Amino acid sequence: MGSVRRFAAGERLTEAERRTAVRFSLEEFAIRHPGRSVEIRVPWVGAVQAIEGPTHTRGTPPNVVEMDAQTWLKLVVGQPTAGIVKASGSRSDLRQLLPLFGAAQLGL
Template sequence: MARARISDDIGRAAISAALADAPSRDDTATAVRYLLQLLAERAEGNTVEIRVPPFGAVQAIEGPRHTRGTPPNVVEMNASTWLALATGRETWDDAMADGRVAASGQRADLRDYLPVTPARMDP
């Protein structure tokens, strides 16, 4: 069964709250999941698994489909790094250089897919 889609209004509100000084865990979780949802919608596919524990994970990007075991292409980071990358407040190269993103596999490079900030919202 597919996850319920987070609406744009709820997602945008959660992003704004999550980027505030003292976000709630719920706002952070919703913002992370919403931005993962946008990435999966814009980069449809099943080649790369993007993980932001403990809040969510999606498969995205066109290419060979992964179905069992550990995926060959995995990107993992914490919520604050994902929020910064997905909203354009941070660059992929800077996050990689600082070691805040763990990326394995030849397709595990998200720079062409970031930021994923929704329309009608400033990064």
Template sequence: MPARLKPAAAAAVADALDRVRNGEQAKADLRLLTKHFLALLEERAPGKSVEVRVPPYAAVQVIDGVRHTRGTPPAVIETDAATWIALATAELTWAEAVDSARVRASGERTDLSVHLPL
């Protein structure tokens, strides 16, 4: 079983966010922020009914409900790192991301608007 994601140190998150907002981010910044915000979502919306994927960095299962055990889950959300970070930091709303196809969501319970921003 893979290790759970853990939130990053506050100073590391602040530094990475500064670089991202200034357009100076590196892959390491995107990885740190993606995993940090997925870890926060996992803490705030525990469960196993929806899989949130941010390739190539990480994926988590969240939201209480029917748990899946094998194969593709019945509810999947997928986006890129920049979009995930923007959603987590209130730079983008869930509705804007879905409407602009920056987020792909299928299945029940895939509206994360009640959990965002983080």
């Protein structure tokens, strides 16, 4: 959570800190929104399956959301972003579930 807080405060993170912040926030997203109907991917960093609904078991899931690390972190802390979010499938709209952390959790 410390790296996420530092990112939200505008501090520059090292690559290792950014990976830690992304992995932590992906895991937190999966805990808060359990399920296996949507796969959220941040290439080269991590991925989780979350959100209740039809369970995916093999191959490429029908509901996928993918973006880079910077875009994911901005979304989870509620910052505006011009990053590209690739989303496919009827359950891939995460707008109702983000931001993941509020000002109180971020110490802002």
